[in-house]
Amino acid sequence: MENYLEVRWHGRAQQGIVTAAKMLGEAxxxxxxxxxxxxxxxxxxxxxxxxxxxxxxxxxxxxxxxxQNPRYVLIADPTLISVVPxxxxxxxxxVFIVNTAKTPAEMRTELGIKGGGAKVYTIDASKISLExxxxxxxxxxxxxxxxxxxxxxxxxxxxxxFKENYAKKFAQKVIEGNVAAMNRGxxxxxxx
Amino acid sequence: xxxxxxxxxxxxxxGNSAIAIAMKQIxxxxxxxxxxTPSTAIIEDFSSYVADGDVDTELITVESEHSAMSxxxxxxxxxxxxxxxxxxxxxxxxxxxxxxASGMRLPIVITNVNRALSxxxxxxxxxxxxxxxxxxxxxxxxxxxxxxxxxxxIMAVRIAENEKVLLPVMVCLDGFITSHAIENITLLDKAEVxxxxxxxxxxxxxxxxxxxxxxxxxxxxxxYMTFKHQQSEAMTRAKDVVSSxxxxxxxxxxxxxxxxxxxxxxxxxIAIVILNSAAGTTKVVVDELRKQxxxxxxxxxxxxxxxxxxxxxxxxxxxKAVAVLDRADSMxxxxxxxxxxxxxxxxxxxxxxxxxxxxxxxxGRDYKxxxxxxxxxxxxxxxxxxxxxxLTKYITL
Numbered sequence: 271m272e273n274y275l276e277v278r279w280h281g282r283a284q285q286g287i288v289t290a291a292k293m294l295g296e297a298x299x300x301x302x303x304x305x306x307x308x309x310x311x312x313x314x315x316x317x318x319x320x321x322x323x324x325x326x327x328x329x330x331x332x333x334x335x336x337x338q339n340p341r342y343v344l345i346a347d348p349t350l351i352s353v354v355p356x357x358x359x360x361x362x363x364x365v366f367i368v369n370t371a372k373t374p375a376e377m378r379t380e381l382g383i384k385g386g387g388a389k390v391y392t393i394d395a396s397k398i399s400l401e402x403x404x405x406x407x408x409x410x411x412x413x414x415x416x417x418x419x420x421x422x423x424x425x426x427x428x429x430x431x432f433k434e435n436y437a438k439k440f441a442q443k444v445i446e447g448n449v450a451a452m453n454r455g456x457x458x459x460x461x462x
Numbered sequence: 463x464x465x466x467x468x469x470x471x472x473x474x475x476x477g478n479s480a481i482a483i484a485m486k487q488i489x490x491x492x493x494x495x496x497x498x499t500p501s502t503a504i505i506e507d508f509s510s511y512v513a514d515g516d517v518d519t520e521l522i523t524v525e526s527e528h529s530a531m532s533x534x535x536x537x538x539x540x541x542x543x544x545x546x547x548x549x550x551x552x553x554x555x556x557x558x559x560x561x562x563a564s565g566m567r568l569p570i571v572i573t574n575v576n577r578a579l580s581x582x583x584x585x586x587x588x589x590x591x592x593x594x595x596x597x598x599x600x601x602x603x604x605x606x607x608x609x610x611x612x613x614x615x616i617m618a619v620r621i622a623e624n625e626k627v628l629l630p631v632m633v634c635l636d637g638f639i640t641s642h643a644i645e646n647i648t649l650l651d652k653a654e655v656x657x658x659x660x661x662x663x664x665x666x667x668x669x670x671x672x673x674x675x676x677x678x679x680x681x682x683x684x685x686y687m688t689f690k691h692q693q694s695e696a697m698t699r700a701k702d703v704v705s706s707x708x709x710x711x712x713x714x715x716x717x718x719x720x721x722x723x724x725x726x727x728x729x730x731x732i733a734i735v736i737l738n739s740a741a742g743t744t745k746v747v748v749d750e751l752r753k754q755x756x757x758x759x760x761x762x763x764x765x766x767x768x769x770x771x772x773x774x775x776x777x778x779x780x781x782k783a784v785a786v787l788d789r790a791d792s793m794x795x796x797x798x799x800x801x802x803x804x805x806x807x808x809x810x811x812x813x814x815x816x817x818x819x820x821x822x823x824x825x826g827r828d829y830k831x832x833x834x835x836x837x838x839x840x841x842x843x844x845x846x847x848x849x850x851x852x853l854t855k856y857i858t859l
Contacts, residue, residue, distance in 0.1 A: 335829060
């Protein structure tokens with residue numbers, strides 16, 4: 271089958287996961303990859319569970335179905351774990367990154383992951399975003415954590431792309447806050 | 463020039479953003495708009511371009527899609543280059559005006575971001591909306607990717623305005639799957655787009671007061687049918703114009719599009735016929751089956767109106783079993799609209815494959831690798847036994 275890296279993002283509407291998937295896709299594209307970044311909307315209301323996906327490849331991406339078997343799963347809101355099947359379809363070597371103050375061992379239990387092949391990482395992305403951006407927006411700390419624990423994209427490439435693409439959209443203060451959030455996400459993510 | 467374009471840096475855009483950029487580069491005179499999910503972002507982006515002075519377009523915010531198409535018709539009859547975008551109920555509400563646009567031979571270009579029709583209400587992708595307009599006299603182009611949607615829209619202007627055609631053109635792309643997905647795309651420069659589409663000089667227009675002419679006049683038994691005959695012949699001619707415009711686009715910009723996209727069909731025994739984004743997923747499955755030694759292929763129609771029936775028949779003539787996958791149901795107990803036309807196109811062939819109808823993906827239901835694989839398995843069994851299970855069936859249920 272085609273050789274893709276596949277990512278699934280779980281969050282609630284307004285937590286910025288669609289933007290996170292977009293930023294990841296754009297950064298990978300700038301690094302020379304073929305990408306997809308797409309949301310899966312359900313009911314369009316604040317707080318509703320939302321998914322977003324990435325595919326990253328060295329070849330043009332032809333597949334247009336939803337991501338079924340993501341190796342990388344990012345969970346922006348741990349209260350979704352009991353509501354949405356966040357581990358569904360994941361392979362034995364899956365990587366989970368969860369926004370929580372809890373330890374990876376605690377999250378492993380909550381996620382119900384048995385096999386030793388899968389890895390669980392945690393990052394208190396809500397706290398970081400409150401301190402850097404001034405509101406709970408866990409997407410950019412999660413992206414920072416992703417650069418640390420996966421080889422999908424480097425932290426520098428992520429930040430450079432973000433600055434370039436969003437300089438016109440956001441105030442300088444917002445850009446700086448998000449860059450700080452990405453840096454802290456990368457340095458504060460915890461593994462088992 | 464082709465080398466230059468190939469060397470250009472790619473960017474990542476959603477289908478909606480790419481369509482809005484194409485509209486910015488085309489710089490139409492008038493854009494009447496009433497946004498609707500999932501095509502909303504097209505008008506959202508484009509209205510920013512208008513507000514920022516990036517285009518000279520007069521954006522008319524109307525009170526319904528019926529009014530949007532009515533304003534398109536009025537502006538086009540006045541001699542303007544006119545574009546808009548819609549989806550689903552929006553296209554449905556335009557219905558009576560769609561026929562007036564084509565009957566008055568007005569080269570309006572619209573993007574239809576495919577979405578299911580109510581009821582039950584649903585915002586996700588299927589092709590019920592544009593299939594409902596298939597007899598409205600509009601040229602219809604379907605797009606597999608963000609890149610193709612962008613390219614199709616630029617070509618649509620040339621096709622619509624060609625003096626041998628003078629018909630409205632609808633460019634279709636899949637709601638959410640393409641409209642909201644970021645994919646790699648290579649954009650043209652505005653100057654390249656402008657030089658490709660050229661200036662629009664209608665032969666007749668309401669505002670050309672030196673040559674007064676009548677538009678949309680009453681015609682009775684003596685004239686109505688003559689108008690329709692001419693319209694029908696224009697639609698026939700549109701096929702060659704789509705070919706020549708696409709060939710010129712390929713020569714200038716290096717991206718090659720045919721009327722149909724025949725994928726590994728040369729020696730195929732089994733094939734899926736499909737539209738839009740699901741073709742990509744089907745190609746992935748075709749490659750997998752080929753690795754297993756199975757002679758599978760895929761046919762995607764880029765042009766649905768006019769129907770490239772000779773090309774379809776030629777592409778499928780060596781197949782033994784074919785499944786036509788419709789993302790819309792005709793509710794006729796006899797398969798989807800694409801099925802009926804493809805099957806009919808094969809009727810005059812010396813050898814006719816078995817042809818079955820499968821309805822998939824309504825209201826955004828996902829079409830996965832397994833779904834395509836199952837259809838190919840069914841076709842393989844039909845080749846072996848010489849029999850098909852059922853003529854029409856819903857899949858992805």
